[in-house]
Structure formats: C-alpha cells, structure tokens
Amino acid sequence: MTVVLWLVAIALAAAVAAAVGRVWARLGAGGGPWGTALSRLQRNAGGMVALRFLIFVASVAIFARWLAPFDPNVQLDIIALASRPPSLAHPFGTDIYSRDVLSRLVHGARISLAVALLAVLLSITVGTAYGAIAGYLGGRVDAVMMRVIDAMLSIPRILVLLAIFALWGRVSLGALVLILGLTGWFSTSRLVRAQVLQLKTEEMVVAARALGARHRRILWRHILPGVTSTVVVAATLGIGNVIILEAGLSFLGVGVQAPTASWGNIIADGSSNVAGMWWMSLFPGLAIVLTVMAFNIIGDALRDALDPREIQPA
Amino acid sequence: MRALVARRLLQAAVIVAIAATTAFLLVQLAPGDPLGDLIENPRVPPEVRERLRARWGLDRPMHEQYALYLRNLARGDLGWSFSQGRPVGEAIAAALPNTLLLMSVALIGAFVLGVAAGVIRAGRRGSVADRALGAGTLVFYSMPDFWLAIMAMLVFAYWIPVFPTSGMTTAVVYDYLSPLGKVIDRLRHLVLPATTLVLLLAAIIARYQRAAFLDVATQDFVRTARAKGLPERAVLWRHVLRNALLPVITLLGLALPMLVGGAVFIEQVFAWPGIGRLAVAAIAARDHSLVMAIVVMGSVLVTLGSLLADLLYAVADPRLRLHAPTHA
Secondary structure, three states: OHHHHHHHHHHHHHHHHHHHHHHHHHHHHOOHHHHHHHHHHHOOHHHHHHHHHHHHHHHHHHOHHHHOOOOOOOOOOOOOOOOOOOOOOOOOOEOOOOOEHHHHHHHHHHHHHHHHHHHHHHHHHHHHHHHHHHHHHOHHHHHHHHHHHHHHHHOOHHHHHHHHHHHHOOOOHHHHHHHHHHOOOHHHHHHHHHHHHHHHOOHHHHHHHHOOOOHHHHHHHHHHHHHHHHHHHHHHHHHHHHHHHHHHHHHHOOOOOOOOOOHHHHHHHHHHHOOOOHHHHHHHHHHHHHHHHHHHHHHHHHHHHHOOOOOOOO | OHHHHHHHHHHHHHHHHHHHHHHHHHHHHOOOOOOOHHHHOOOOOHHHHHHHHHHOOOOOOHHHHHHHHHHHHHOOOOOEEOOOOEEHHHHHHHHHHHHHHHHHHHHHHHHHHHHHHHHHHHHOOOOHHHHHHHHHHHHHHOOOHHHHHHHHHHHHHHHOOOOOOOOOOOOOHHHHOOHHHHHHHHHHHHHHHHHHHHHHHHHHHHHHHHHHHHHHHOOHHHHHHHHOOOOHHHHHHHHHHHHHOHHHHHHHHHHHHHHHHHHHHHHHHHOOOOHHHHHHHHHHOOOHHHHHHHHHHHHHHHHHHHHHHHHHHHHHOHHHHHOOOOOO
16 A cells, blocks of 8 residues: 555656756756856756755655655554564664654654755845845944854854753744754855945946935845855755754754654664664664755755856866 | 954954853843752742842842853853852863864864865866765765764774774773773774764865865966976976965864864764763753853854964965955
8 A cells, every 4th residue: 555655656756856857947948147057057967966866855755744654653563663673564664662764754854854944044034134234334334243243153053052952941843943044144144245245346236326226226136136146055055054953953852852753853762772773873864964965966066057157167 | 463463362352252242142031040940949948049049140130240241251260060060160171171182183184184185186177086085075074973973883883893982981991901001092982083073074174175276276377387387296286285275274263163063963972071062961951051151162262263273374375464354
C-alpha cells in the first residue's frame, strides 16, 4: 500500500518538476539582465543538479503526510520495535521510543526547511531595509548605524542564541523563526549598505534627483533593484546556514521541541548512544549535508550568473 | 600608525560597550527573575527574598543597575554563578585555557590547510585537483559542526577505536602516567576535536582564499608581470600570492566567531571541558550571570581578534599606513 503511494508521489513530483522545467526554460530564453542571468544559471550543470535535488526535498516536505510510511510521533511498539537498526520495514531504523526514523526524517524536512526559509526571509527584509537606509542617508547616521552592526557582529551568533534560550527557556516554533531571523540580518545589511553607497553616486540616481524624484522613489526604483542580486545570493547561502544553525540548536535541545521532529533533534535523540544507534545520527546528518550543499551550490551558481563581470570559461 | 592604533582601540571599546549593553538589555527584557528559582520558589520567605534582591542590587531602578553592571564589568567582576557555586570569573578562568588550546591548534591547522587548498585551486583553475578540492571544501562547508564531530567519534573512537571518545584526559589512569605519558594522553584526546574543527574552518578559509587569489590574478600588475616574460611560477608566487595573502589576515577576524561557534558544539560532543561546554551547561541551569559573562567575553575575544587583524593588515599593506582607512 505504502509502496503504491510512494510511486504515485514520485510520479507526481516528477510531473511538477517537468512542468516547472518547461516554464523555466522559456524564462531563460527571454532577454533582459534577469533572462541572461537565468540562461547562464541553466548552463551551470552543478547548479541544475542541486536545484533538482532541492525540488525533490521540497516535494518530500510538502507531501510528507502521504509519503511517510508511519506517523512520525507514534510509538509503534515500545517493547518489540525500540532502537531497531535499519531493516526493510524501517529503512532508517527506529528510535528509543520505537518511532520510525524515516517518517520522522520526512516530517523533519518540513520543519527544518520551513524554519530556515521563514527566518531568512525575515532577516533579508530587515537587513536590506537597515542597510539601504544607512547607506542612502550616509554621514553621521550611517556611522552610528554601522557601529551598532559592528558590535552585533562581534558577538558570535551562537552565543547570542544560547543567551536568548537561557533567558527565555523553551520557545515555540514561531518564536524560533523570529529569533533566528532577527539575529541573522547584520551581515546582509552591511553588504546592502556597501552596494547602496556605490549606487548612490551613479549618474542615473543623480539624474533622478535632478529631475526632482522623491527619496522614496529613488530608493525603490533606482537603488533597490541594483541590490537585488546581492540579496538573492546572500539569501540562498543564508538558508543553508540557518538549516545548520537550527539543527545545532535542536541538537542542544533548545531549538525545535519534542515531539515535533526536526533533522537536528532526531540526531539529539540518538546522541546518548552514538555507537549503539548510529542510524539516528547518520541519516538525518546526510539529509542536512546534502540539502545545505544544494543551497550553497545554487548560491554560488547564482553569484556567478548574476555577476556581469564574470566571464564564463567555455 | 599610532593614530590608527588609537582610533581602532577606541572603536573596539565602543563595540564591546554596545555588546555589553545588549547583554544587559537581554536580561532586563527576559521573563522571570535573574535570580531564578532562588527567588521564584514560593517556599522562600519574603524577607529572604527582599534581602537577596537587595544583596544583588535588583531592588534599584534600571539605570542604577546598568551603572553598577558596567562598573563591575570594568573592574573585571563578572558576578556570582549560582549553578557553579563560585564566582563567574573563576568558572571561566578554569575553562578558558582548554578552549584556547583547542582553538589555537585548530586556527593554525586550518589556516595552513585552507590557504594551501585555496592557492592550489586558484593556481590550477579547472584542473582535477581544483575540482576535487572544490568538492571537499563544499562538503565540509555544508556540514553541521556537531554532526562531523559525531561521525568522527563514531568512526575513529567506536568502530576503529584508535582515539578516545571524550574528555581531555583518561579518567583515573592519567594520574599514574609518567610525564611523557601524560603529554601523549592529552595529545590523543586532542586529535579528534581539533581535526574536526580544522576541517570545518579550513573549508571556509579555502573558499575565501581561492576568491582572493583569483581577484588578484586578474589585476593589471599581474598581466604586466606576465607580459614582461616572467615564468608562471614567479608570477604566481611572487606577485599574486603575496597580495592574495592580505585578505587572509582579515579572515583571522572573521574566523574567530566561527571558531567560537564550532567550539560550542565540538566541546559538547567530545565532552571537552571548555567555554562552549560551560555555556551549554549554563543554559540548562538558566544561570543568567554565567551566560551573560560568556557572551561579553566572546565579544571581547572577537573584537580583539579583528583589532589584531586590522593592525596586522596595516603592517602588511603600506597603503593603509599612509592614508587612514575609510572602511568600517
């Protein structure tokens, strides 16, 4: 029964991927700076493999409910099925509560990806706004705003996070996203500010100002579009980073709380007996590494594709 | 040069002050009482509660508490750790040398490995070596610190038991070892945590180093060097590498926060009695003063690192000595 469902799901995912690919190819053929960048990205073999892999992981996360062979939180048989190594019925083994690790991994993809995506979305938004304002206003305001960023960057992020969790104790998923997002925007704002400082002196901006454009219009129409590529690359690389960070926090027991599965806390569940239950750390860890690697490959590919100076070796 | 040092020192002081203020505000914003269970426990009589609050200055208005906090911090008084039953300073002083040992070994190893990998990749762009190192770099760059530590432990301590699983020394046995035996025992315990940290950090450094090398390699003076007929080897080693090493100095400042993060997880996995493990224990115990002190200390460490990097940069790059740097 589950096998049939798996096949249906895989076929469905493949169909979606094919449809997306069709649209994607047409987009790449279009002109303009984004079309050019896209067609360059499409010629990056590694980037395309990574992208397909991410589409697969995302579909697994979306269809987790139907793909997972068991309920991720149900203790199947605490006497007979606890701490079982991988077998046909449980390809990734079971944990000490006899829960199916594959099902937890599939559901964990949901949590790990969603937390990372939302947190990065938040930090990118805040970081871009802060950096754009500092860079655009310049002068003393900029100096003060950037000193604050220097100070924030001087505190290792993991220590800030640990401090927050020490003070607030266990937090909900929403709060986790907020905390990860609000501690991750400092370097983005620095990148954006540097870019804005440069763009501000461009002739098009001077011309817009001479024509009497308001600050808001200049920022939205002339400066922010120039920052987009920097931000897109930072966001892609940032997602990988946050996945690792969330896994680490969940591993320490302060991130995603039980019984909700995340890739990090599955590893934590097995960490009391690493040698005896190797499958508990190996498989979720591989899921993290492959997913983060895919985000990093795409981030690098995007950077190359979006950089107008980059000359592609034939 | 002296003006530069003075300016950067002042900047560093401001940065640490802002970081300390952030730590203070975090505690103020947090729910619950900084004394935690000592005060929230309903069995504690009200008089005792009041006395405790007065003892730690918690009954005073916020700005007075802030002034008190800054004054104590400036005098090096970090407060009392309830979970450790001793002054915070003492707990940190006991753990810090262990972390510094781990970090310095990792830093040196990672820089040597990272720079070498970066240069080999950039020097032979597109070769098999470049691709292989690129793949390796990417894998380690995408790996959670704690997972690599667990895998290293699983393989080299359990499956092929060549190294001890955890701690800094072998319990009990250590006291009966000869001086040389003690050194060997400590080294054996250092191998897995240090190697894990080296691999993770080297991957980051190699990424930067390759980019820096390629940046320099496309500049005009390199073309000139080639045009005047210098052998490729001389161009790469004498002209490109020398200039491409400059950004590596900046990396020293960047590497420290990452090292601190890595140390937290790796110390946790290998039960290494350092600051990272202390921090994790402090959260579990909700020991506010200890956590805050570790945060401030981490920021001091990182600020000092980037200060050192900036000054080294100025020494290495004469352009920065002549014109005061305008970058942040």
